[in-house]
Amino acid sequence: MNAYHPVTPDIIEALRGILGADAVSVAQADIDLHARDQSHHPAHPAEVVIFPTTAEGVAATLKLANAHCIPVTPWGVGTGLEGNAIPVRGGILMSFEKMNKIVAVHADDFQVTVQPGIGHKDLNAELARFGLFFPPDPGANATVGGMLANNAAGIRTVKYGASKDNVLKMQVALADGRLISVGSRSVKQASGYDLLHLFVGSEGTLGIITEATLKLVPVPMHMSAVVAHFSTVTAAVETVVAVRGSGLDPAALELIDAAHAKMLRETEGVPLKDYPTLFMEFHAALPETLEAGLKSVREICEELGVIEFRATTDTAERKRLWHARHHSYEIMVRSHPGKQFFIMDVAVPISAYPDLISFVETVTARDGATAYMIGHAGDGNIHVEFPYDTPESFERAMKLNGEIVMQALKLGGTATGEHGVGLGKAKYMPYEHGESLDVMRAIKATLDPNGILNPGKVFPNE
Amino acid sequence: MNAYHPVTPDIIEALRGILGADAVSVAQADIDLHARDQSHHPAHPAEVVIFPTTAEGVAATLKLANAHCIPVTPWGVGTGLEGNAIPVRGGILMSFEKMNKIVAVHADDFQVTVQPGIGHKDLNAELARFGLFFPPDPGANATVGGMLANNAAGIRTVKYGASKDNVLKMQVALADGRLISVGSRSVKQASGYDLLHLFVGSEGTLGIITEATLKLVPVPMHMSAVVAHFSTVTAAVETVVAVRGSGLDPAALELIDAAHAKMLRETEGVPLKDYPTLFMEFHAALPETLEAGLKSVREICEELGVIEFRATTDTAERKRLWHARHHSYEIMVRSHPGKQFFIMDVAVPISAYPDLISFVETVTARDGATAYMIGHAGDGNIHVEFPYDTPESFERAMKLNGEIVMQALKLGGTATGEHGVGLGKAKYMPYEHGESLDVMRAIKATLDPNGILNPGKVFPNE
Numbered sequence: 001m002n003a004y005h006p007v008t009p010d011i012i013e014a015l016r017g018i019l020g021a022d023a024v025s026v027a028q029a030d031i032d033l034h035a036r037d038q039s040h041h042p043a044h045p046a047e048v049v050i051f052p053t054t055a056e057g058v059a060a061t062l063k064l065a066n067a068h069c070i071p072v073t074p075w076g077v078g079t080g081l082e083g084n085a086i087p088v089r090g091g092i093l094m095s096f097e098k099m100n101k102i103v104a105v106h107a108d109d110f111q112v113t114v115q116p117g118i119g120h121k122d123l124n125a126e127l128a129r130f131g132l133f134f135p136p137d138p139g140a141n142a143t144v145g146g147m148l149a150n151n152a153a154g155i156r157t158v159k160y161g162a163s164k165d166n167v168l169k170m171q172v173a174l175a176d177g178r179l180i181s182v183g184s185r186s187v188k189q190a191s192g193y194d195l196l197h198l199f200v201g202s203e204g205t206l207g208i209i210t211e212a213t214l215k216l217v218p219v220p221m222h223m224s225a226v227v228a229h230f231s232t233v234t235a236a237v238e239t240v241v242a243v244r245g246s247g248l249d250p251a252a253l254e255l256i257d258a259a260h261a262k263m264l265r266e267t268e269g270v271p272l273k274d275y276p277t278l279f280m281e282f283h284a285a286l287p288e289t290l291e292a293g294l295k296s297v298r299e300i301c302e303e304l305g306v307i308e309f310r311a312t313t314d315t316a317e318r319k320r321l322w323h324a325r326h327h328s329y330e331i332m333v334r335s336h337p338g339k340q341f342f343i344m345d346v347a348v349p350i351s352a353y354p355d356l357i358s359f360v361e362t363v364t365a366r367d368g369a370t371a372y373m374i375g376h377a378g379d380g381n382i383h384v385e386f387p388y389d390t391p392e393s394f395e396r397a398m399k400l401n402g403e404i405v406m407q408a409l410k411l412g413g414t415a416t417g418e419h420g421v422g423l424g425k426a427k428y429m430p431y432e433h434g435e436s437l438d439v440m441r442a443i444k445a446t447l448d449p450n451g452i453l454n455p456g457k458v459f460p461n462e
Numbered sequence: 463m464n465a466y467h468p469v470t471p472d473i474i475e476a477l478r479g480i481l482g483a484d485a486v487s488v489a490q491a492d493i494d495l496h497a498r499d500q501s502h503h504p505a506h507p508a509e510v511v512i513f514p515t516t517a518e519g520v521a522a523t524l525k526l527a528n529a530h531c532i533p534v535t536p537w538g539v540g541t542g543l544e545g546n547a548i549p550v551r552g553g554i555l556m557s558f559e560k561m562n563k564i565v566a567v568h569a570d571d572f573q574v575t576v577q578p579g580i581g582h583k584d585l586n587a588e589l590a591r592f593g594l595f596f597p598p599d600p601g602a603n604a605t606v607g608g609m610l611a612n613n614a615a616g617i618r619t620v621k622y623g624a625s626k627d628n629v630l631k632m633q634v635a636l637a638d639g640r641l642i643s644v645g646s647r648s649v650k651q652a653s654g655y656d657l658l659h660l661f662v663g664s665e666g667t668l669g670i671i672t673e674a675t676l677k678l679v680p681v682p683m684h685m686s687a688v689v690a691h692f693s694t695v696t697a698a699v700e701t702v703v704a705v706r707g708s709g710l711d712p713a714a715l716e717l718i719d720a721a722h723a724k725m726l727r728e729t730e731g732v733p734l735k736d737y738p739t740l741f742m743e744f745h746a747a748l749p750e751t752l753e754a755g756l757k758s759v760r761e762i763c764e765e766l767g768v769i770e771f772r773a774t775t776d777t778a779e780r781k782r783l784w785h786a787r788h789h790s791y792e793i794m795v796r797s798h799p800g801k802q803f804f805i806m807d808v809a810v811p812i813s814a815y816p817d818l819i820s821f822v823e824t825v826t827a828r829d830g831a832t833a834y835m836i837g838h839a840g841d842g843n844i845h846v847e848f849p850y851d852t853p854e855s856f857e858r859a860m861k862l863n864g865e866i867v868m869q870a871l872k873l874g875g876t877a878t879g880e881h882g883v884g885l886g887k888a889k890y891m892p893y894e895h896g897e898s899l900d901v902m903r904a905i906k907a908t909l910d911p912n913g914i915l916n917p918g919k920v921f922p923n924e
Contacts, residue, residue: 108703108813109842131707151652162650165627180898186809188624188841188879190613190663191887191894192920193902197659201652218709241570245593247680247747285709288754289746296748347648351570379650380571417650425653432653436642439909440655446908447901458654 002451004089005068007047015050015092018060023051023098034075034093038140040342040394041083041423046073046093053098055171055179055210062208062452063177065092071455074204076117076146079138081343082422084150084203088456094208096145102126103211111168111185113213116145132216135160138418139329145209150420151201155325158244158378159251159283160217162418164200171211172199175448185213198443203420204454206447220251220283222290225318226297229275229307233257234354236276240377241350242300243280248293252281253378254325257357260332260372267335270324275307278377279325287313328374332385339387342397346408347381347417359407360384360400369396381417406431426460464913466551467530469509477512477554480522485513485560496537496555500602502804502856503545503885508535508555515560517633517641517672524670524914525639527554533917536666538579538608541600543805544884546612546665550918556670558607564588565673573630573647575675578607594678597622600880601791607671612882613663617787620706620840621713621745622679624880626662633673634661637910647675660905665882666916668909682713682745684752687780688759691737691769695719696816698738702839703812704762705742710755714743715840716787719819722794722834729797732786737769740839741787749775790836794847801849804859808870809843809879821869822846831858843879868893888922 005011015024025031026048036043052058065072071091078085087093096117103113107130114123119141124133134144138152146152148170153162160166169183183189183196199207230236233255240253256264261277264270280297284290294311301309312318324331333341348356357373360382364371375382384404386397405415405428415421415428429437441459444451467473477486487493488510498505514520527534533553540547549555558579565575569592576585581603586595596606600614608614610632615624622628631645645651645658661669692698695717702715718726723739726732742759746752756773763771774780786793795803810818819835822844826833837844846866848859867877867890877883877890891899903921906913 106811106813109811110706111811151656153650153652157650162652164656174901178897180901181896182898184809184876184894185811185874186842186876186879187811188615188619188809188838188843189876190615190624190878190880190882191876192663192883192891192899193668193905194613194626194656194659194663195898195901197656201654201656206655218707220709244572245680247682247745249747283709284751285711286751286754286758289748289751292748292750347646347650349568349571349573349647349649351568376650380648381650412647414646414648414651414653416652417648418652420652421654429654432646434643435640436644436657437654439636439642439657442908443655443905446904 002455004091005070007070007091011068011070012048014064015048015061018064019050019052019057023053025049034078034095035086037078037080037083037085039081039083039424040340041086044086044088045090046087047090049093049095051095051098055173058094058208058210059173059177059179061092061094062173062175065452066175066177066450069450070452072452073454074149074208076143077119077141079140079142079146080150080422081419082424084420084422084457086423088423096143105130107132109185110216111213112216113211114144115211116209117143119143120147127216128219131219133219134166134214134216136163136166144212144214148200148209148212149202149204151418153418155252155254155376157376158253159249164197166215167196167200167212168215169213170196170199170209172207173210174207175450175453179210203422203457205444205458206453222284222287222313223318224282224290224294224311224313225321226280226311227321228278228301228309229273230278231275231305231307233276233357235305236278237350237353237377239278239301239304242304243297244378246296246300248282248296250280250378251283252279254279255375255377256328257373260328260374263335263372264324264328264331268331272324273308279322332372336387339389342386342388344384344401344404345416345419346405346413347379348408348411348413350380352411352413353377353380356382356408356411360404363400363403367396367400369400379417380413421458423457426458429460464917466553467532469532469553473530473532474510476526477510477523480526481512481514481519485515487511496540496557497548499540499542499545499547501543501545501886502802503548506548506550507552508549509552511555511557513557513560517635520556520670520672521635521639521641523554523556524635524637527914528637528639528912531912532914534914535916536611536670538605539581539603541602541604541608542612542884543881544886546882546884546919548885550885558605567592569594571647572678573675574678575673576606577673578671579605581605582609589678590681593681595681596628596676596678598625598628606674606676610662610671610674611664611666613880615880617714617716617838619838620715621711626659628677629658629662629674630677631675632658632661632671634669635672636669637912637915641672665884665919667906667920668915684746684749684775685780686744686752686756686773686775687783688742688773689783690740690763690771691735692740693737693767693769695738695819697767698740699812699815699839701740701763701766704766705759706840708758708762710744710758712742712840713745714741716741717837717839718787718790719835722790722836725797725834726786726790726793730793734786735770741784794834798849801851804848804850806846806863806866807878807881808867808875809841810870810873810875812842814873814875815839815842818844818870818873822866825862825865829858829862831862841879842875883920885919888920891922
């Protein structure tokens with residue numbers, strides 16, 4: 001473990017000199033506000049919270065921190081689910097709250113350049129008047145910087161890709177204070193090493209994103225929604241494969257398990273049956289495409305034994321159908337007063353999805369644990385949600401988490417499809433990556449030899 | 463420049479021990495066959511050509527070469543256009559001719575695992591019976607390994623992405639002989655650094671790909687083609703932007719300039735007018751989608767002043783319409799007997815496309831050079847094709863190449879959209895990447911400290 005230097009009064013003074021007095025806070029309220037994310041991971045205070053307003057300020061801060069061996073943890077808005085932005089080694093917490101501007105809209109290029117602190121929902125509200133949007137949507141109003149750092153994904157990844165698929169160029173501040181540009185505004189790039197994607201998903205451990213040019217897509221003119229119940233997860237997954245194989249290009253292909261459907265019906269009267277349920281969404285430029293597509297989807301579902309099929313192209317009805325999916329988390333929390341939730345994230349090749357779900361059902365039943373499953377089935381990604389209210393129920397959920405991760409790896413999957421490694425998945429990295437983890441360590445040592453960037457994350461026992 | 467060790471008889475003997483006597487050749491015919499690619503770059507002989515049949519053989523060869531500081535240049539089938547696989551420092555030429563198998567088809571996962579030496583056309587012929595295909599298509603029957611190493615792209619990138627967007631997992635042999643696995647068969651990946659994309663596009667200079675799991679897509683059930691003439695490049699590009707903005711999701715959006723259209727008409731009677739011409743292709747799961755889409759595209763083209771618009775959903779007619787585009791290179795070569803062609807590759811944000819083309823027209827006219835332009839307009843990627851038959855006409859093309867690259871960079875683009883850096887673009891790397899090039903060098907030094915992997919490529923003056 002690295003020996004870090006404390007944030008002394010001299011360092012505070014130097015930070016004030018670099019960033020201005022207003023941008024440097026040691027107020028307890030600021031420390032507390034940036035000590036934990038939305039996960040179960042314990043809070044840990046930084047020694048100082050800073051609010052840079054320019055890339056140069058970020059770079060100069062890193063140069064100072066590197067010279068004195070002080071940890072720097074970048075912070076978007078704290079919606080992480082694996083402790084990704086908790087400053088577990090103290091030091092400097094770098095908030096991007098004040099770097100939240102749109103730098104330029106390149107409408108004809110279907111691109112926008114932003115500062116990292118902008119929320120993706122706020123960005124999309126601005127982009128609506130250009131008829132464009134940035135598709136990745138992790139649910140919460142995460143910042144673009146946080147999304148890129150963690151390769152966040154969400155519901156519409158099956159059509160539009162994850163964060164890493166929707167970024168072209170970034171400015172990155174390195175540990176030694178260099179500011180570099182990676183990628184290009186050209187959508188085709190074959191010039192040298194893909195540093196862009198090396199920094200994307202590196203969770204702030206290799207460099208800090210200070211600006212990003214994102215790929216945008218046209219806001220769909222027409223949308224439809226489908227809700228379909230199946231008697232088994234296997235039948236639902238066969239439907240997922242058939243819909244993807246049909247070339248109908250779904251924009252969302254979501255699954256909730258029977259337990260989740262039952263809970264939604266019982267607690268809020270959501271009109272669902274107690275079966276594995278698929279939620280689908282389709283986007284089209286023309287109404288004809290949507291209508292013909294829905295007919296096709298219905299045929300596929302009927303062929304695969306759908307129990308009930310509902311579809312609509314009407315906006316209000318679509319929102320009503322999807323309400324249960326979009327608000328499933330809040331509904332779940334409301335229906336379990338006094339309980340907290342641990343949400344775990346794994347992903348497998350879609351053919352292994354029924355096996356994974358069956359494994360989760362078996363081990364949770366064995367341990368008498370309550371668990372709800374909600375998944376981005378089109379991507380083979382699933383979240384198991386464990387309510388807990390005692391040390392015992394928390395420990396049980398943690399133990400099950402470990403078993404499910406190892407099973408996902410055994411099935412050819414990954415320990416995390418979209419939440420990132422952070423603190424919670426670090427210990428599984430050797431099992432997933434083997435000797436590749438040594439290559440990751442070598443790259444980390446090359447770019448951040450003093451280990452100042454978001455220490456304690458990604459790598460086990462560091 | 464590194465001092466390399468020659469391939470001595472002892473090394474040949476050691477290679478025979480590792481790979482078997484049949485897999486090691488010093489025959490002049492084999493040396494000659496692997497001394498040049500399809501570019502203008504001068505041939506250079508390797509000292510030995512090897513044909514490994516297993517990943518372990520590749521890794522053991524690298525371990526030996528690394529211990530003795532001998533260059534190793536990986537070779538697919540030699541269709542590179544920038545000298546990417548020419549063994550300019552001699553040493554070992556590693557051909558993947560005998561590692562050309564399909565390892566596994568994961569049809570329900572829309573994935574296939576292959577050895578790197580398989581040609582993408584051969585792969586797609588096999589995949590047809592599963593109703594699936596690997597979309598990147600650089601034209602020639604390049605190997606999958608070569609395509610991944612160079613991030614090859616081609617005509618249908620606007621819908622399906624480049625090679626880097628269609629790979630999930632690879633096995634890679636490192637310079638020191640370690641065999642590692644990068645990426646995952648899970649389509650969603652947020653676990654650690656994206657080493658997969660670090661190796662993709664690194665042109666064999668960081669590691670050698672020994673196996674790859676590719677993303678596949680359903681073979682489109684219905685396809686349409688459009689050929690449309692416009693009076694100016696600007697009008698054609700406005701159409702490109704409008705078609706992309708419509709959400710109609712074109713599968714190809716190609717441009718040829720008026721000179722190219724004229725040449726095709728005059729030499730082979732291709733029914734084209736002497737105007738900038740767009741070729742488009744659309745893929746759909748349902749015929750209704752295609753018909754409605756074509757109507758929309760026609761309206762967009764008419765609104766933007768199309769001179770002539772032809773469209774079809776008939777397969778034979780579609781092939782006839784696209785013939786000129788698909789065979790433009792052969793037709794061009796046939797119509798210039800005795801001349802060779804230098805094909806250059808740059809890409810810019812689409813809004814800069816008219817400026818770039820206008821620049822090319824201006825400088826070629828200034829120098830009295832003949833040049834044809836053919837481009838993947840949907841991606842802002844263009845190839846300028848220069849016929850030459852004298853040292854003077856070659857030098858003129860080289861000089862124009864340099865000017866066009868620098869202009870593309872000035873317009874926010876890249877020195878290469880899909881041909882890679884190889885030998886030809888290395889000198890432009892500092893202009894494009896600035897300090898990022900130092901980061902690339904640091905990563906190269908970390909993974910290949912002796913510089914044995916494909917030396918002389920990507921970096922200038924190495």
